[in-house]
Amino acid sequence: MSGYWAGILTILAINVIMAYAIFLPVATGQLNLGGAGFQAVGAYGAAFLSSKYGLSVWLTIPFAMALTALVSFLIAFPLLRTKGVYLVLATFAFAEVVGGAILNSTMLGGPMGLSVPAFVEYQVPVVSALVVTVFIFYLMATRFGLVMRAAHDDDVVTDLMGVNVLGIRVAAFAIGGALAGLAGALYAHSFSFVEIQGFNASLSIYVLLYVLLGGTQTAWGPLAGAIFFTMLPEALRVALPALKGWMGLAMGIQGARTAPDESWRFVILGVLTVLMMMFRSEGLITRVMVEKLRFRRRTVPLVNVDAHA
Amino acid sequence: MTAQTPLLSLRNVSKRFGGLAVISDVSFDVPAGTRMALIGPNGAGKTTIFNLVSGFYQPDAGDIVMEGHAIQTVASRRRIGLGIARSFQNIRLMPHLSVTENIMLGQQARAGGVVEMLKPLSLFGRSHWRDEAETLLNDMGLHTYPGEVVANLPYGIRKKIEVVRALVARPKLLLLDEPAAGLNAAETDNLTAFLERISDTGVTLLVVEHDMGLVRRLCDHVVVLNFGRKIYDGPTASVQNDPLVLEAYLGPRDTAPSLANAEGCHAA
Numbered sequence: 001m002s003g004y005w006a007g008i009l010t011i012l013a014i015n016v017i018m019a020y021a022i023f024l025p026v027a028t029g030q031l032n033l034g035g036a037g038f039q040a041v042g043a044y045g046a047a048f049l050s051s052k053y054g055l056s057v058w059l060t061i062p063f064a065m066a067l068t069a070l071v072s073f074l075i076a077f078p079l080l081r082t083k084g085v086y087l088v089l090a091t092f093a094f095a096e097v098v099g100g101a102i103l104n105s106t107m108l109g110g111p112m113g114l115s116v117p118a119f120v121e122y123q124v125p126v127v128s129a130l131v132v133t134v135f136i137f138y139l140m141a142t143r144f145g146l147v148m149r150a151a152h153d154d155d156v157v158t159d160l161m162g163v164n165v166l167g168i169r170v171a172a173f174a175i176g177g178a179l180a181g182l183a184g185a186l187y188a189h190s191f192s193f194v195e196i197q198g199f200n201a202s203l204s205i206y207v208l209l210y211v212l213l214g215g216t217q218t219a220w221g222p223l224a225g226a227i228f229f230t231m232l233p234e235a236l237r238v239a240l241p242a243l244k245g246w247m248g249l250a251m252g253i254q255g256a257r258t259a260p261d262e263s264w265r266f267v268i269l270g271v272l273t274v275l276m277m278m279f280r281s282e283g284l285i286t287r288v289m290v291e292k293l294r295f296r297r298r299t300v301p302l303v304n305v306d307a308h309a
Numbered sequence: 310m311t312a313q314t315p316l317l318s319l320r321n322v323s324k325r326f327g328g329l330a331v332i333s334d335v336s337f338d339v340p341a342g343t344r345m346a347l348i349g350p351n352g353a354g355k356t357t358i359f360n361l362v363s364g365f366y367q368p369d370a371g372d373i374v375m376e377g378h379a380i381q382t383v384a385s386r387r388r389i390g391l392g393i394a395r396s397f398q399n400i401r402l403m404p405h406l407s408v409t410e411n412i413m414l415g416q417q418a419r420a421g422g423v424v425e426m427l428k429p430l431s432l433f434g435r436s437h438w439r440d441e442a443e444t445l446l447n448d449m450g451l452h453t454y455p456g457e458v459v460a461n462l463p464y465g466i467r468k469k470i471e472v473v474r475a476l477v478a479r480p481k482l483l484l485l486d487e488p489a490a491g492l493n494a495a496e497t498d499n500l501t502a503f504l505e506r507i508s509d510t511g512v513t514l515l516v517v518e519h520d521m522g523l524v525r526r527l528c529d530h531v532v533v534l535n536f537g538r539k540i541y542d543g544p545t546a547s548v549q550n551d552p553l554v555l556e557a558y559l560g561p562r563d564t565a566p567s568l569a570n571a572e573g574c575h576a577a
Contacts, residue, residue: 141432143413143425146406150414153403160363161478162389162418217405287405291456 006122010190012230013125014183019210019222020136021179024172026208026216027140029152030080033088035207037095038177040199042068042184044102047114047194057118057189064185065178072177076170095204102196113195120189128186132179133223139175140219148172149217213276215283218290225284229269236268314377316341316482316513317362317393322371324357324537331357333537334371339482344504344514346524346545349534350557355517356398358534359484363395364388375482389418392481396471398490398517404460408451408470411459412442415477442477449473449503465496469503482513489520501526533557 018035025032042064049060075094082090102108139145147168150158155165188194206229214225276284315338324332332354339345347355360366362373364385372379375391383391394415402411413430416438420426430436446452451469459467468488475483488504489497501523508514508527518524524531524545531548533541535557541548548554 138429138432141429142427143417143420143430143438144427146410146413146430147417147426149406149410150403153405154401156365157397157401157403158414159386160389160395161414162386162421164386288458288461291407291458294456 008230008234010122010125010186012227013122013129014187014190015207015210015226015230016129016223017125017132017179017183017186018207019214019226020132020219021176021183022207023136023211023216023219023222024139024148024176024179025169026211027145027152028148028169028172029155030169030173031084031088031208032091032173032176033204033208034091034093034095034098035180036199036201036203037091037098038068038072038180039184039187039203040095040098040102040194040196041071042181043188043194043199044108044114044184045181046185047116047188048108050116050118050189051114054117057120057124057185060118060189061182061185064188065181068181068184069174069178072180073170073174076173080166080169080173092201092204095199095201099196099199109195111196113193114188116188116192116194118189119192120186122190125186125190128182132182133219136222137219144168144171152216209273213273213283215285217282217287218285220285220290221283228284232269232272233266315339315374316376317515318372318374319358319362320372320374322358322361322368322373324354324361324366324368331537332361332368335534335537335539336371337532337539337542339513339515341481341513342511343530344508344528345516345530345532346528347515347517347532347534348519348521348524348548349540352536353534353557354537355534356486357537359395359486359517362388362484363393389478389480392479393484394475394478394480394482395484396468396475396486396488398486400464400467400471402459402467402471402474405458407456407458408446408462409439409442409456411470411474412446412477413438415474416442418478445473445477446470465492465500468492468500472503472507476507476512480512482515483507485514485516485518487517487519489518489523497523 018039021038022032022035045067046057046060046064049055049063050057055063079087079090079094103111108114140148147158147163150161151163151165151168159165184199187198210225210229211222212225214223214228215221317339318337320336322332322335323330335354335358347358349355357366361368361381364380364383368381371381373381375393380388380391403414406414420438428436430439449469451466451473459470462470468491472483472485472488485504488500492500497520504514504516504527514527516524516528528545531541531543531545532539533548533551533554535553540553540557541551543551
């Protein structure tokens with residue numbers, strides 16, 4: 001496999017894991033715009049152990065997951081006292097605090113970053129992403145998943161049903177934290193270097209976009225969102241020169257054409273995002289869509305309920 | 310606890326919101342196995358009583374007693390474990406969950422513990438929780454698509470599903486907040502029969518309702534509230550002749566028409 005595809009697959013795998021990390025709190029009704037902060041905790045945790053103590057990835061990755069889960073668990077209690085846009089701001093602020101702390105830490109390399117001696121091939125993130133995907137599908141099929149979605153829809157009634165809503169939300173937040181730690185550790189070991197600029201606000205925004213635009217109602221949504229938005233810039237990288245060529249031909253421009261500006265990819269991405277929000281705000285993949293596909297074969301006629309009761 | 314201990318008692322319960330006394334010194338008993346109605350003009354405090362019993366609010370004074378134990382300090386999420394379930398005036402099913410999943414949420418009170426939480430409900434084969442939910446839906450005449458998302462279903466059916474969701478927790482006391490609101494006459498008849506079937510299984514019903522037809526058919530005992538005070542507590546048959554009740558609904562008059570007509574105006 002070429003280095004290009006190995007790199008794409010690594011980024012895709014990390015993005016899928018990150019999307020699920022953010023999906024879990026979002027599925028309970030908590031928007032998390034601090035993804036980069038949690039990923040940075042995991043990445044620096046793994047990088048520090050690897051560079052300072054020379055530990056193998058089999059130790060650094062579980063440690064990074066446990067550390068990020070613990071951090072998520074501890075900050076979940078103050079964070080989840082806030083709601084809606086305040087929670088979004090609080091998680092965003094958390095990511096900024098993490099970034100600032102790392103930038104000022106000489107132990108973690110500050111602005112110089114840390115190099116990571118232990119390297120993993122692209123198969124490790126890909127297999128991890130597959131395992132995480134299976135885990136999330138399993139989790140969403142359990143009563144825990146049911147209660148998470150119920151807390152998203154109506155936390156008051158979910159409470160009356162006997163559910164500890166805060167407990168469920170903290171658990172979802174902490175499991176999401178562990179996954180973000182995993183994504184961070186895989187990032188550190190795949191790219192052999194971490195610097196805080198890699199975990200900036202736009203990463204948090206993109207990851208939340210994967211989830212919101214992919215769809216928050218089923219486990220398919222984040223997967224679709226992460227794949228679509230990771231592959232779209234790559235697809236546009238290929239398609240843009242061709243597009244420009246056709247435009248040139250259509251307008252009768254002959255001769256040499258300059259290479260298209262990279263930034264056009266982000267313009268198209270932005271336009272697609274706005275269109276999605278206007279026309280399909282519930283995300284690419286919805287609950288109803290999945291149910292339709294699942295029940296297509298075992299269709300039961302909708303009986304007149306009132307006649308039977 | 311003796312046989313005479315009522316299932317639920319309110320003892321001198323008061324609740325204020327700021328300067329507004331919503332419930333003033335209200336006491337009444339709900340004996341086990343009965344079907345009781347809680348009626349009164351809009352703003353009388355009926356839903357507040359429900360919110361006090363289900364734990365949304367704490368009373369400022371007085372006791373809420375369930376089977377002989379004061380429960381006003383018990384957290385709202387623990388009250389279903391004491392046998393109190395309720396429905397809401399505006400249906401509060403989970404719109405993004407399927408019918409079956411809403412019912413399975415109702416089972417939550419019986420399925421606590423980490424092990425139950427992490428058992429799959431659908432992935433490999435079928436879980437007994439899902440089987441139970443679908444069987445109950447069939448028994449209650451709600452054989453719609455089990456996988457249908459609730460938001461897509463008609464209003465009358467959603468109302469019934471909400472009652473079934475409350476029932477699946479196997480409560481002793483079911484609080485129903487205006488079960489017939491928004492239903493037409495046929496749907497109301499249908500719902501009344503449905504509630505009678507539920508009552509026959511031994512569940513005690515406390516119903517807030519404006520539809521006096523339903524109250525007369527379903528309930529043998531009525532408590533009437535007006536401006537947060539209890540003004541009547543007795544058999545359904547004689548409520549329409551009670552001078553205080555007539556005055557509450559119609560204002561002080563020498564010759565008042567019957568309450569049945571008054572309720573007709575009220576509903577319109």
